[in-house]
Amino acid sequence: MRVGLASINDLHSLSHFSVSQTKRFIADYEFLISVRIFLHCLCKRRMDILEIGLQPEIADSLGFGPNSAGILMEHYFKTVRDIRLFLLSFLEKSPAGNNLWGYFRKK
Numbered sequence: 227m228r229v230g231l232a233s234i235n236d237l238h239s240l241s242h243f244s245v246s247q248t249k250r251f252i253a254d255y256e257f258l259i260s261v262r263i264f265l266h267c268l269c270k271r272r273m274d275i276l277e278i279g280l281q282p283e284i285a286d287s288l289g290f291g292p293n294s295a296g297i298l299m300e301h302y303f304k305t306v307r308d309i310r311l312f313l314l315s316f317l318e319k320s321p322a323g324n325n326l327w328g329y330f331r332k333k
Contacts, residue, residue, distance in 0.1 A: 243312075243315075243316070247312070250308070250312075251308075251309065251312045254305045254308050254309050254312075255309065257301070257302075257305050258302075258305060258306070258309070260288060261276065261284060261288070261302065262274065264284050264287050264288065265280065265284065268280060268283060268284065268287075276299075276302070278295075281295035281298055281299060282294070282295045284298060285297065285298035
């Protein structure tokens with residue numbers, strides 16, 4: 227769903243977030259995309275489920291080191307939580323002070 231963004235890099239100019247918050251969101255998003263890409267490459271097909279058997283190899287591929295599946299998953303869940311909170315905050319108020327939830331409910 228788009229909210230007038232040509233790319234994710236336009237998020238700062240159209241939101242009430244600081245540059246550091248926007249950079250953090252982009253880094254979190256890129257981490258999730260990296261996990262997804264490694265899943266696809268590892269399975270040699272589209273794979274969007276981070277199965278427990280794949281976690282050690284994904285963790286090693288992403289630089290967490292061997293036997294670091296737990297660290298990968300801790301980082302993964304923190305990243306998902308941070309993105310969720312960021313997006314909820316974004317939807318809560320637009321820079322103009324309008325509640326964006328009302329906008330989506332009307333559509």
